[in-house]
Amino acid sequence: MATMTYIEALARGMWEEMERDPSVFLIGEDIGAYGGAFKATKGFLEHFGEERVIDSTLSEAAIVGASVGAALLGMRPVAEMQFADFVTCGFNQLVVNAAKTHYRWHLPVPMVVRLPTGGYIHGGPYHSESPEAWFFHVPGLKIVAPSTPHDAKGLMKAAIRDNNPVIFLEFKYLDRRMKGDVPEEDYTVPIGKGVVRREGSDLAVLTYGSTVHFALDAAERLSKQEGIEASIVDLRSLAPLDKELIRDVVRQTGKALVVHEDHLTGGVGAEIAAWITEDSFQALDAPVRRIGAADVPIPFAPPLEEVVLPTTAGIFKAMHDLARY
Amino acid sequence: MQKDETGQKHPAGLTREQLLELYYYLRLTRACDDAILRLYKQGKMVGGAYTGNGNEATAVGSSYALRREDYLFPMHRDLGAHLVKGQSLRNIFFQQLGRAGSLTRGRDGTGHYADPELRIYGNVSHLAAMIPVAVGAALASRMKKQNAVVLNYIGDGGCNVGDFHEGLNMAAVMKLPFVLIVENNQFAYSTPVARQHAAARISDRAAGYGIPGFTIDGTDVLQVFETTRTAVERARRGEGPTLIESVTMRMHGHSASDDASYVPGDLLESWRSKDPLARFEAVLVSGYSLTTAEKESTGQRIHDEIEEAIHAAMEDPAPLPETATEGVYAL
Numbered sequence: 001m002a003t004m005t006y007i008e009a010l011a012r013g014m015w016e017e018m019e020r021d022p023s024v025f026l027i028g029e030d031i032g033a034y035g036g037a038f039k040a041t042k043g044f045l046e047h048f049g050e051e052r053v054i055d056s057t058l059s060e061a062a063i064v065g066a067s068v069g070a071a072l073l074g075m076r077p078v079a080e081m082q083f084a085d086f087v088t089c090g091f092n093q094l095v096v097n098a099a100k101t102h103y104r105w106h107l108p109v110p111m112v113v114r115l116p117t118g119g120y121i122h123g124g125p126y127h128s129e130s131p132e133a134w135f136f137h138v139p140g141l142k143i144v145a146p147s148t149p150h151d152a153k154g155l156m157k158a159a160i161r162d163n164n165p166v167i168f169l170e171f172k173y174l175d176r177r178m179k180g181d182v183p184e185e186d187y188t189v190p191i192g193k194g195v196v197r198r199e200g201s202d203l204a205v206l207t208y209g210s211t212v213h214f215a216l217d218a219a220e221r222l223s224k225q226e227g228i229e230a231s232i233v234d235l236r237s238l239a240p241l242d243k244e245l246i247r248d249v250v251r252q253t254g255k256a257l258v259v260h261e262d263h264l265t266g267g268v269g270a271e272i273a274a275w276i277t278e279d280s281f282q283a284l285d286a287p288v289r290r291i292g293a294a295d296v297p298i299p300f301a302p303p304l305e306e307v308v309l310p311t312t313a314g315i316f317k318a319m320h321d322l323a324r325y
Numbered sequence: 326m327q328k329d330e331t332g333q334k335h336p337a338g339l340t341r342e343q344l345l346e347l348y349y350y351l352r353l354t355r356a357c358d359d360a361i362l363r364l365y366k367q368g369k370m371v372g373g374a375y376t377g378n379g380n381e382a383t384a385v386g387s388s389y390a391l392r393r394e395d396y397l398f399p400m401h402r403d404l405g406a407h408l409v410k411g412q413s414l415r416n417i418f419f420q421q422l423g424r425a426g427s428l429t430r431g432r433d434g435t436g437h438y439a440d441p442e443l444r445i446y447g448n449v450s451h452l453a454a455m456i457p458v459a460v461g462a463a464l465a466s467r468m469k470k471q472n473a474v475v476l477n478y479i480g481d482g483g484c485n486v487g488d489f490h491e492g493l494n495m496a497a498v499m500k501l502p503f504v505l506i507v508e509n510n511q512f513a514y515s516t517p518v519a520r521q522h523a524a525a526r527i528s529d530r531a532a533g534y535g536i537p538g539f540t541i542d543g544t545d546v547l548q549v550f551e552t553t554r555t556a557v558e559r560a561r562r563g564e565g566p567t568l569i570e571s572v573t574m575r576m577h578g579h580s581a582s583d584d585a586s587y588v589p590g591d592l593l594e595s596w597r598s599k600d601p602l603a604r605f606e607a608v609l610v611s612g613y614s615l616t617t618a619e620k621e622s623t624g625q626r627i628h629d630e631i632e633e634a635i636h637a638a639m640e641d642p643a644p645l646p647e648t649a650t651e652g653v654y655a656l
Contacts, residue, residue: 061491062488066495069459072439072441072446072462073462073465074469077461102652103653105438140653
């Protein structure tokens with residue numbers, strides 16, 4: 001067991017898979033000699049060489065499209081978008097080619113697209129995007145969203161071994177803030193399986209990524225101050241969703257709050273809330289609540305960003321109100 | 326022009342047998358397209374019908390420069406390239422008719438299929454979106470040390486999509502074994518080429534990528550073959566991509582539902598005199614003593630092959646509705 005930051009752990013996952021499987025290679029902007037904008041691939045070029053750590057042209061469509069082509073020939077590319085925001089330039093390749101190829105051609109497209117995601121870093125409208133809802137809607141893509149170093153490594157290894165295009169959300173806010181124990185041995189975290197981070201019988205919070213930690217903080221405060229006990233579910237994968245786990249926890253507690261950093265309207269939370277209502281209406285003691293970013297671009301200046309993105313205080317209040325409903 | 330010991334001329338170094346093979350593929354392509362149009366008019370087709378009438382020399386001549394181990398990423402007017410690369414008429418018509426036994430099992434139509442055995446990867450409707458994918462195949466092929474070349478096609482309209490630039494530029498920077506043919510057939514759906522490019526020649530763009538560019542007569546199958554062979558050999562030597570603008574005419578509408586009334590009649594007439602089949606047949610008659618009997622037997626063979634494939638496709642069942650939700654994800 002080693003203590004690692006979140007970004008060290010996901011890098012460790014890539015490193016181990018590259019050691020294990022010669023068909024795995026990396027492609028992206030500034031990932032080689034420079035080691036990546038967030039230094040996730042620092043040292044990779046020196047160890048694996050420039051054929052497997054490719055500093056690409058500034059061309060997201062070509063990076064994603066070339067990854068599809070390489071995957072069709074049996075390689076396992078791991079593509080980095082420098083910021084999740086820039087995946088808009090590769091959107092066509094993900095939606096048109098990566099997502100639909102297996103259904104049409106019955107050929108696997110094993111590739112990972114890494115998306116350094118989210119706000120709380122004062123990055124402004126073009127370095128704070130949460131892109132998951134754009135892809136959540138598209139059949140054929142998988143989406144994973146680790147919140148801990150353990151899961152960052154385990155989900156990275158699972159994503160690289162998966163025979164489908166996997167969108168890997170890396171929460172920039174967690175990159176260096178989040179440290180934790182990471183087994184040094186080979187392990188994977190299964191895609192499509194969530195985990196209960198905290199058990200409580202009064203309400204369930206369903207969340208992923210950075211907001212898992214805000215929800216856990218809020219739950220501790222709520223327990224100490226009000227004696228309200230919340231279950232916190234870390235979804236870990238968005239596509240496929242762990243509906244079994246969501247059903248179990250919602251039926252145990254009768255109250256559900258979905259929290260994500262992405263915009264509220266049309267977000268992943270909207271689908272989860274709708275599904276819970278269809279699936280478990282009889283078990284609900286209150287309407288399903290949602291928290292997400294306000295429906296505005298993520299602003300730059302800290303006082304503006306703070307009121308747009310979900311906060312621990314806002315989650316605390318929503319949990320409190322839902323428990324008292 | 327090479328000559329053998331009998332004084333027989335061998336354009337592009339091709340034997341008479343190879344020239345007759347080119348002739349067969351040109352006529353097979355035209356006849357297949359005609360059959361597809363006929364099925365469309367009879368209401369037997371699923372979806373639209375897209376022909377390559379006028380483009381046969383470009384599709385056939387270019388793909389004839391490939392080896393078995395090379396990769397073909399064709400477009401919707403390149404039926405001839407599918408056939409030259411070895412695709413069966415059975416698979417072509419099963420695809421066109423959306424049958425259960427088609428390569429996509431009815432999930433997609435026309436040339437939108439992949440056949441990894443033959444190393445054919447078809448197009449998608451988002452023209453140019455396959456350029457980066459083809460470039461990635463060239464990258465992977467080089468990593469696997471296959472010594473293979475990727476031949477990809479785009480049109481005078483599709484080459485204005487950003488993927489054209491991103492893909493070709495990446496291929497040029499990485500010196501990948503990649504050849505891109507722009508089929509300049511004068512119209513992108515209804516939009517004439519003058520409304521697509523301010524530049525006189527699309528191949529001039531090659532200079533911007535630091536790669537060779539050629540503009541050729543796309544109705545001359547031998548010129549297309551020779552130019553593509555030069556580009557393919559260069560790519561195989563590891564010297565990087567080439568851009569070839571093959572100038573042709575789209576003699577039909579964009580699809581069978583388009584009467585192409587926007588195309589000036591005299592323009593069509595002027596191109597009719599450059600019909601790729603008639604041109605090559607004249608070469609064969611005058612220089613290689615192509616006989617009437619050979620012409621007729623070729624026609625009969627093609628007719629029989631196409632009828633057999635259509636019959637098989639008509640006999641094959643439509644896909645079962647319950648299969649519609651299968652296979653979104655790979656296991």
